[in-house]
Amino acid sequence: MTKLPAPTVAALDESHRHSVGKIFHAGSSVIVHRSDDPAGYTVPPHSHRHVQLLCVFSGVVFVATGIGGWMIPPGHALLIPPRLEHSVEMMSDVSMRSVYLLPGDDALAKRFLQVLAVTQLVRSLIIEAIRLHDAGVEGRKSQLVLDLLAEEVSTLAPRPLGLPFPSDARLAELCRAFMEAPSAHLRLDQWADRLAMSRRTFTRFFLRETGLSFAAWRQQACLFACLPKLAAGAPVTQIAMLAGYDNVAAFTTMFTRRLGTPPRAYMRRALPG
Template sequence: MSLNGQNGEKIGLSFRGSNEQIAEAGDKRVLARQVDMPLGHQGSFHSHTWYQLMYASEGVLNVDVSDQAMVVPPQRAVWLPPGCVHRTFAPSGAKFRSLYFRPDQVEGVGHVCKVVNITNLIRELILAIVARCDVDSEWQQPDYNLLTVLLEQLSAQPQTALSLLMPKDARLGEMVETLQLSPDNDLSMQQWANRLGMSSRTLTRIFLSETGLGFREWRQRLRLLYSLTLLEQGRPVTQVALDVGYSSPSAFAHAFQQYFACSPREYFMK
């Protein structure tokens, strides 16, 4: 899901990097970072010593984490434990709203990287805490109550299927890069095996062992996740269907409905 773009940030709450903020946090329990990411924003790989809740109130984030590619629309967020190396892309720009939590303040949300569901309540809590962090005054008990409720709500949310394991075998590098850049590529498993100089049985085995999915299912999930970025940009469903490799809008809509439990037109209305 990685898209090439230009580095750049327009930072709202702070012109300092998040790790610099963390280093200077003192006795603060939570920090916020608000960034209006421009079209094509591309970050570099990095990690933090605190937990991070990565959220975009507008726009779709593409997040690379180790062997996973994640697509994060405004209805979702990424929970990142300390030390989790990641990078972020905003192909169509995004209103990035991120919270960082001191490790000893977090219980119940978990120590694994995951995409979590964002309810209306969680969204409002995130935005309220981000705004509160911009006020230079001592936190009072009601402020900490907001933080407690947010973490409790996050711990109750199930992990969502908006991530895709990426094959790490170096022999598949060309294949994975091609499919990420051109999800409409329609080469068959046998054609890819021939192109990569291996048997289709070997290629099938690698895919299953490294992603847990067969090639066709993996490619379909890649296409569906990629389609979210195009739909969020306001492109017509018919055009999106063709851009991600479906033969017709109805075939795309059927696959989308099966995976996301709603139609392409309904997704960003939820």
């Protein structure tokens, strides 16, 4: 099941404290970084002064902020704005690449906190930027690679993998519990009763807190809970049943409509390198 990071601030471990500190104080306008972490590993809430393009080459990553959560499957990336506190949880064994850019690009600012589909060109540029960095290569070639990478990020297509979370504590508790045990059949009236609200009042309240209708949020939350299981190789039939769908066809239809490809094909995607 998808487990949301607890809403408390923990201390960064030594390795990530060193890594984040290095990124925060670096003078370069573009920095590249790679990391490979096991399932369950969590980087507690932190921030940095750079824009971060967090690119998942394999596995599934969940990034949580005070304004919502974002699930990043392989072949995708999240653009995180500067100084936004966020935590990163590995929902499976993960291989990530991050590109850090100093803020100032208006084109990038319009795409903050979007999950983006990574093109082959961007993948290749990230790999080359890291290779040059590891080899200590500086100069015109390195700068051209980084400049083109920054340019291409602004053209990446968004994917609907964001899940806004409410600020209201009571509603947030219900949302977190749902992520632990998602069900496509949960009715709006059940939560309205839990919060002692009328159906109409709850509908307006939920939309105001999340920016989504209850039905849209529920479907997206079910989708989130399924991605780590797909990455782990669980059968689609089992995942569909756990998500509360009566049959695989209904689940596959929802999945394909939201992500543009059937679930079996979707999780085969990964970025080598």
